[in-house]
């Protein structure tokens with residue numbers, strides 16, 4: 137995507153030093169646009185854990201580059217051991233999004249127990265990480281083209297009037313390598329001259345909607361309004377939402393979907409008000425080994441300080457954190473919730489749109505699931 141006329145991905149290898157991975161620092165957005173250099177597996181671990189990079193697709197790509205840095209760190213004699221240890225470290229950073237373990241396992245499948253010199257293995261690691269990043273971007277581009285059809289059909293039902301789309305968290309290009317999942321159809325529609333407007337849930341406690349989705353949409357020129365997390369139901373009751381599109385962090389073979397905490401409540405409100413509720417995801421977000429999302433998807437619980445404090449900019453431009461509750465108030469902070477498949481109108485994937493039903497998902501992804509299962513063994 138373009139920032140001030142220059143194209144950026146969210147992660148890439150430094151041109152002047154391919155031993156450094158560069159990222160857009162998402163902790164600094166929306167108040168400053170910063171690029172950080174990461175040199176070690178530990179740098180990547182901290183970047184994922186502390187959410188300098190976040191979003192299912194991007195943490196997968198970051199972990200793949202982390203495995204490339206692991207190959208650079210390894211010695212010929214301990215190559216496989218160092219890669220296995222690094223894989224465990226990277227996989228332990230965040231538990232919910234499938235893409236992370238998927239990318240690390242794919243890297244391991246290309247690198248472990250292979251013949252060849254250290255130099256050749258490093259080359260293979262670099263090539264595979266670059267392929268994972270590019271395929272993430274390409275999947276998202278295709279998600280945009282498939283999802284565009286839903287927005288086009290809504291626009292024609294409304295005789296060309298503005299299509300109002302509600303989204304939760306950030307499933308835009310910042311959450312992937314490029315294009316995004318939930319926002320890719322929005323960008324594709326906007327670029328073709330379809331009138332779109334986005335309701336942006338602020339997404340407490342970390343406010344990815346306010347700080348990242350609002351920033352992205354503003355950079356692209358897409359009309360949007362930031363709304364408090366609790367407004368969606370009211371807007372739906374008053375016919376102000378035509379469509380909900382969210383991203384996903386893990387989707388089971390039955391179509392149950394984990395996404396940012398609060399997504400489930402939007403899905404219930406959408407069903408009650410007959411508003412179509414779509415989930416956009418690349419195939420790397422499926423976990424075909426799981427069926428019942430509520431019982432099986434691991435839900436990350438983050439530090440209570442994210443709930444007890446809120447960050448922002450003061451009128452004189454300082455970025456500060458302030459406490460919003462009494463000094464002794466305890467808090468809990470689950471990062472994700474699961475929306476059961478019955479609330480989902482359809483899954484928008486790089487291979488097309490399907491219902492959130494096992495037979496439909498497996499019809500579209502059976503070949504892919506065989507590869508995934510063998511990778512997970």
Ligand code: MRU
Nearest residue numbers: 190191192305307311383384396
């Ligand atoms: O905690 P985050 O910011 O990594 O969570 C991101 C989300 O929940 C997104 O909606 C999700 O990753 C889907 S789009 C990649």
